[in-house]
Amino acid sequence: METTKTIINYTHRQAGHCESGATSNLFKFNGLEISEPMAFGIGNGLYFSYIPFLKIQFAPMISFRNLPNTVFRRSTSYMGIEATVVKKIKDPKEAMEMLDRNLAQGIPTGCQVGVFQLTFFPPEYRMHYNMHNLVVFGKEGNMYHVSDTVLEFPQLITYDDLVRVRYAKGAFAPQGKMYWINHAIENPVDLKPAIILGIKKTVYEMIGIPFPLIGVKGLRWMARDIRKWPKKHGNDTASFYLGQILRMAEDFGTGGAGFRYIYGAFLKEAGELFGGHQELLEASDMMGKTANKWREFTYMGARNCKNRAKPEEDYGTLSEKLLEIANDEEKVYQKLKKIKF
Amino acid sequence: MEANQNPVYKDKAYGQFRELSYSYQDGGAFEKTVGYHGEADRLVLQQAWDLFRERIESARQLVISGKVSPVVYYMEKNLLDPLNLSMMAGVALWRVKLHLKPGFFKRLNEKTLQKYADAFNITTEQLKKVD
Numbered sequence: 001m002e003t004t005k006t007i008i009n010y011t012h013r014q015a016g017h018c019e020s021g022a023t024s025n026l027f028k029f030n031g032l033e034i035s036e037p038m039a040f041g042i043g044n045g046l047y048f049s050y051i052p053f054l055k056i057q058f059a060p061m062i063s064f065r066n067l068p069n070t071v072f073r074r075s076t077s078y079m080g081i082e083a084t085v086v087k088k089i090k091d092p093k094e095a096m097e098m099l100d101r102n103l104a105q106g107i108p109t110g111c112q113v114g115v116f117q118l119t120f121f122p123p124e125y126r127m128h129y130n131m132h133n134l135v136v137f138g139k140e141g142n143m144y145h146v147s148d149t150v151l152e153f154p155q156l157i158t159y160d161d162l163v164r165v166r167y168a169k170g171a172f173a174p175q176g177k178m179y180w181i182n183h184a185i186e187n188p189v190d191l192k193p194a195i196i197l198g199i200k201k202t203v204y205e206m207i208g209i210p211f212p213l214i215g216v217k218g219l220r221w222m223a224r225d226i227r228k229w230p231k232k233h234g235n236d237t238a239s240f241y242l243g244q245i246l247r248m249a250e251d252f253g254t255g256g257a258g259f260r261y262i263y264g265a266f267l268k269e270a271g272e273l274f275g276g277h278q279e280l281l282e283a284s285d286m287m288g289k290t291a292n293k294w295r296e297f298t299y300m301g302a303r304n305c306k307n308r309a310k311p312e313e314d315y316g317t318l319s320e321k322l323l324e325i326a327n328d329e330e331k332v333y334q335k336l337k338k339i340k341f
Numbered sequence: 342m343e344a345n346q347n348p349v350y351k352d353k354a355y356g357q358f359r360e361l362s363y364s365y366q367d368g369g370a371f372e373k374t375v376g377y378h379g380e381a382d383r384l385v386l387q388q389a390w391d392l393f394r395e396r397i398e399s400a401r402q403l404v405i406s407g408k409v410s411p412v413v414y415y416m417e418k419n420l421l422d423p424l425n426l427s428m429m430a431g432v433a434l435w436r437v438k439l440h441l442k443p444g445f446f447k448r449l450n451e452k453t454l455q456k457y458a459d460a461f462n463i464t465t466e467q468l469k470k471v472d
Contacts, residue, residue, distance in 0.1 A: 055422060055424075128425060171425070203472055240389070244389070257363075291365055302382075
């Protein structure tokens, strides 16, 4: 068997969020220095949805992130950068050949994958979650070099394993989705209009969508549900459900507090870019404080999980904390909505 | 999230890799730190895995006593529920629910067995018994 070796000179930088990290790394490769929070903010990474009737690993589905590929697609289109997204490839072999062709041309390519079969991931973090992203940047014989921004260093994965994760089944199946930036970015990109578009869209998604389970409304709905859980399901299940929220908010590649820190950092950067824009900086400060409240909520929740039978903090307190967070967040979005650039 | 050098947490089972996390101090500085998971994260992770292991073990006992089919055991082992299993294996949900019973499982043809085996990433021989 012939051994081909192509490794693209690609810098791996660890990030809090898989997709915005991959996006920012791809931009850097193509010559546009952009930080992770910036990519996250422009591409509308911030989101919240609570879907109680859909169970993921025996607990209600809670998502702190947008649909897969939103960050990459929106950030490139808002900045006017040519990029390709191949949504669905039926034949796994063809998908891998496409990937190989890209690598031969020297284009690092992002792929949507499922986490459960990912061999280099720590076993305890493997769950049926199909919205993970990684960038393939090299091939050596049968092995692929991949950069998974959640982990500290680039990893190796075999051909068969890569096919398996790219064709993981279940909710939001990746179906071989891949994306890349077409060519190097030569002209300097004006970030300001992109930032404005990004903020407007995020504000719309968090408070504008007329559906009760998305955005701040979804957060309130969940807060009201938490109060009911112990009576409805018993203490054990309630504590497990609560654990799911906490795991989603803190553990699964979030950079902490369900991305609120990253968004705050984005607002701060944007404010500095607009020449010390006072309102943006204030909004960033408010977002940071909200994020700190999220972290307090996590600690309270964890204390609750520790002692399942006799919770130290009852669910009413947690619910109130969450409602408080929802109110604070809504204030931030209302403020952002009113800003005139 | 704990600091980088934390020997106490290093040799515990969970959170063996370092993750990037952000934090915010009053005054307006967002900081990035790379570190192991903190106590709170570890606790909820432990709780979830305790529950999963419990479910797997009880499923195994049920299979051995002949009350349910081995599909239940492998389903629990792969952290799935019938709906997700139906999506992964490409078998209709009502059929999956039937196949959880030993009587219906015994009557399965090779083709459907293979579908389940593929979903669980094992061979059909392994599927017929629990390990």
